[in-house]
Amino acid sequence: MNWRKLFQVLGIVAALLSLMPLVAADFWWIRIFDFPHLLLTSFTFIAIVLYFFVFKPKFINDYTYILILLACFGFQLTKIIPYTFLYPTELLEIQKVSNQQNDISLYVVNVLQKNKDQSAVIKDIKDVNPDIVLALETDQKWANSFRTELQNKYPFMVEQPQDNTYGMLLYSKLPLSDTKINFLVDKEIPSIETKATTSQGEIIQLYAVHPTPPMPQHNPMSSDRDKELMLVALKAHENDLPVVVMGDFNDVIWSDATQLTQRIGKLLDPKKGRGFYNSYHAEYFPLRWPLDHILVSNDFRFVAMGTRPYVGSDHYPLYLKVSLESEIKEEQPVQIIEKQDWQRCKDQMSKNGMSSFLELPNQLRDLMN
Incomplete structure (x- = not known):
């Protein structure tokens, strides 16, 4: 040979x-x-x-x-x-000295619907004790277990259990309001939009997503995934509140689609300058990459982040703690949105008339006319 x-x-x-x-x-x-x-x-x-x-x-x-x-x-x-550590961090470190009243902890886990080890997931949530929990691939069985084990500590909840591996459960210690369960691209694929109020009375806009992956058994095209991410990015772009977008994006953070989502949404990535935080596949080391993400607006500062131990799923849970410091947000500017970014956004939104879903920013409206 x-x-x-x-x-x-x-x-x-x-x-x-x-x-x-x-x-x-x-x-x-x-x-x-x-x-x-x-x-x-x-x-x-x-x-x-x-x-x-x-x-x-x-x-x-x-x-x-x-x-x-x-x-x-x-x-x-x-x-x-x-x-990697060779690159400067995008989401800057906390400035205030241990003022935990401003801290918000977020936890996202794709449980793997057929995973029978519900106790492992629930135990990890209790160990981490986050303020907000997003559980994906959750059917009614998972909803029943979560409600039984978590409702005392997490009295505010949004539940959309489904049998098609796209169910979503959101549990919060913080009061929730203006909650919507959206079906932005497909009537079988939900996303959650809600506002959380902190102990200091600050309101945070939350978006939870789990679009379909570009795989033949799920969706032969990436169009639906990219459109859903872009719709959420446009919502974030137009929102003046502190914003969190979290979920299983079914996309890696370095892809063009997710990079565009971040720029259009005026969002910062806590992974930049810190690590990949590979969350999938939990059982096959060579085939491991970051699919689960938490992006935030520049109102927040970084406190801590990490993937959690194996919980019987093909995903590791992802955990992020941030501090809400809106008064110094201008110290960490978001990425500049170039004209070609709006053009690419227009191309995504023009597919199948998606532009009718929400009020478009002026920059995009001008391009579409």
Whole structure:
């Protein structure tokens, strides 16, 4: 067997798969390659090292191959470096000294509907003791267990149990108001919109989402996922309250769709400069990437974040504690929304007449006319 040729072929395959998401198409077999970006980056790096130290380049074809791999590796790094310690944090650290009255803790877990170990999830929630809990893939069985175990500590709740793996349960210690269960894109796919009032009387706008992934057994296109995220981003953009968007996005944070959601929504990512916080797949280490996210407006400051231990699901729970410090929000500016961002937003919203769902920002309305 010619190992040199084999590694050349495998290296080129890794490069091509990394570049696949650059194709402007919503087909699942293209968008799916956003997910294993960490794995492909690692493979490219290993291929470069092995080629240098094992095969020792001799011919012009060898150097051409290495240059192609190095260019691919450079592109791959630009996607993931923002989520390492080499990049500055986007959500800044807390400024106030241990004023816990301003702290808000958030917990999101995709329980895996068929997971029978409900006690493990409930125990972890009790151990963390967050202010707000979002549980996804929850049917009536999960709703009954959660209500029995959590209602004393979490008297405010929004429950939308479903049997199609898209049920949602939201439990809160903070009073909730103006609650809506929306079906923004599909009558079977809910999202939650509600306001939470802190102990200091501050009102926070919460959006909870769990769109369909671009996979053949769920949805052969990424269009519905991207449209739902964009609709929520537009709601966040128009909202003057402190905003939290949380859930299983069924998308990695470095993808173009989620990056656009963050910019349009004027949201900050606590993962930037801190780590990937891979939440899926909990049972297969090589196939692990960040699917669960909590994005916040610049009214908040970072206190703590982490993934939680295994609870019998294919997802690890994700936990974030922030401090509400709206009075110094201007110290951490959000990303600038460029004209091309609004154009891409327009393209998403124009699909199937989605622009009729909410009042559009002036910048987008001008583009759509």
